[in-house]
Amino acid sequence: MDEIDQTIVNLLRTDGRTSYAELARRVGLTAPSVQDRVTKLEKSGIITGYTALIDAEAIGLGITALIGIIPDNAADHHDICERLRAIPQIESCYFLAGVECYQLKVRVPKMGDLERLIHRVGAIPGVAQTRTTITLSTKWEDRPQPVPFELAD
Amino acid sequence: MDEIDQTIVNLLRTDGRTSYAELARRVGLTAPSVQDRVTKLEKSGIITGYTALIDAEAIGLGITALIGIIPDNAADHHDICERLRAIPQIESCYFLAGVECYQLKVRVPKMGDLERLIHRVGAIPGVAQTRTTITLSTKWEDRPQPVPFELAD
DNA sequence: CTCGACAAGTGGACGAGATCGACCAGACGA
DNA sequence: TCGTCTGGTCGATCTCGTCCACTTGTCGAG
Numbered sequence: 001m002d003e004i005d006q007t008i009v010n011l012l013r014t015d016g017r018t019s020y021a022e023l024a025r026r027v028g029l030t031a032p033s034v035q036d037r038v039t040k041l042e043k044s045g046i047i048t049g050y051t052a053l054i055d056a057e058a059i060g061l062g063i064t065a066l067i068g069i070i071p072d073n074a075a076d077h078h079d080i081c082e083r084l085r086a087i088p089q090i091e092s093c094y095f096l097a098g099v100e101c102y103q104l105k106v107r108v109p110k111m112g113d114l115e116r117l118i119h120r121v122g123a124i125p126g127v128a129q130t131r132t133t134i135t136l137s138t139k140w141e142d143r144p145q146p147v148p149f150e151l152a153d
Numbered sequence: 154m155d156e157i158d159q160t161i162v163n164l165l166r167t168d169g170r171t172s173y174a175e176l177a178r179r180v181g182l183t184a185p186s187v188q189d190r191v192t193k194l195e196k197s198g199i200i201t202g203y204t205a206l207i208d209a210e211a212i213g214l215g216i217t218a219l220i221g222i223i224p225d226n227a228a229d230h231h232d233i234c235e236r237l238r239a240i241p242q243i244e245s246c247y248f249l250a251g252v253e254c255y256q257l258k259v260r261v262p263k264m265g266d267l268e269r270l271i272h273r274v275g276a277i278p279g280v281a282q283t284r285t286t287i288t289l290s291t292k293w294e295d296r297p298q299p300v301p302f303e304l305a306d
Numbered sequence: 307c308t309c310g311a312c313a314a315g316t317g318g319a320c321g322a323g324a325t326c327g328a329c330c331a332g333a334c335g336a
Numbered sequence: 337t338c339g340t341c342t343g344g345t346c347g348a349t350c351t352c353g354t355c356c357a358c359t360t361g362t363c364g365a366g
Contacts, residue, residue, distance in 0.1 A: 051295075326349085327346105
C-alpha cells in the first residue's frame with residue numbers, strides 16, 4: 001500500500017466505475033499495472049466491493065430509523081447477531097461499548113413497517129429493551145474520507 | 154422505474170462495476186438500451202453515484218464512534234450543519250427526532266484523534282452537549298436491501 | 307380507422323478499454 | 337556474479353462502450 005495505491009483507492013471511492021485506463025492516466029502508470037494493483041487491493045481485503053449509491057427515498061425506502069438494543073444478562077450475542085442479520089431491513093449493525101450494546105440502522109417504506117420491525121427485534125431472545133429514534137433527514141451518509149498517511153500493508 | 158430498472162439497480166448495488174454488456178445479458182436487453190436506462194436512473198437521481206467499498210481498518214481508520222449532539226436553544230441548525238460538514242472524519246450525519254438532534258458516525262485512526270474530534274464538535278456554537286459511544290465492532294454496514302415492490306417514478 | 311408523435315429497443319460500426327503473454331529493469335540474497 | 341522476485345512496459349486481441357439509423361408498439365387526435 002503505497003502512495004499510488006492510496007490515490008487509486010481514493011479515485012475508486014469517488015467514482016467506483018472509473019476505468020482502469022482512466023486510473024492509469026491519473027496515477028501515471030499503464031492500464032495493466034493499475035489493474036494488477038487493484039486486483040491485489042481486492043484480494044488483500046482492502047477493497048471489499050463496489051456498489052451503486054441509491055437515493056433510498058427514490059426506491060421507496062422513505063423512512064430511516066436508528067434502533068438501540070439493550071440486552072438482558074443471559075444474552076447469547078452470537079445468536080442475536082445471526083437473528084439480526086436475517087432481517088433485511090437492517091442495513092447496518094454496530095456492536096457498541098455501552099448499555100445499548102447494538103445500534104441498528106434500518107430503512108423501511110412506511111411507519112407500519114417500522115412498527116413491525118421494532119416488534120420483531122424486540123422479540124429476539126436476549127433483547128431486553130429497544131429504543132428507536134426516527135431520522136428526520138439524512139444530512140449526508142457514507143462520505144468517503146481520503147485515505148490517510150502511513151499505512152502498514 | 155419498472156421491474157427491469159429494479160433488477161438493474163439491484164445488480165449495480167451488488168457489484169457497481171458490472172459492465173453494461175453483462176447487465177444487458179442479465180435483464181435480456183441489449184447494451185445500448187441498458188445504458189440508456191442507467192443514464193436515466195442517474196439523471197433522475199435514483200442512482201447518485203458509485204463507490205468502492207473499503208475495509209476501514211485496512212486503511213488506518215481503526216476506530217469508529219457514534220457522536221450524539223444535544224443543541225442549545227439558540228442553535229442555528231444551518232450553521233451547525235455546515236460546520237459539521239467541514240469535518241472530514243464525519244462520514245454520516247443524521248438529523249434526529251429526539252433530545253440528541255444529530256447523530257454522527259465518525260472514523261479516526263487513533264483515540265487521540267477521536268478526543269480532538271469530540272472537542273472540535275463540542276466547540277461548535279449551538280452545541281450544548283455531546284455524547285460519544287465507541288463501536289467495538291461493525292457487524293455489517295450499508296448492506297443493500299433489494300429494491301421493493303411498486304414504485305412511483 | 308388512419309395518421310403522426312413519442313417512447314423504448316435493436317443492430318451495426320467503430321473507437322476505446324480490458325486482458326493476456328512476453329519481455330525488461332532494479333533490488334536483494336546466496 | 338548470478339538466479340530470482342517484484343513491479344513495470346509493450347503489443348496483440350477480444351470485449352465493451354457508444355453513437356446513429358432504423359423498427360416496433362402505444363396512444364391520442366382528427
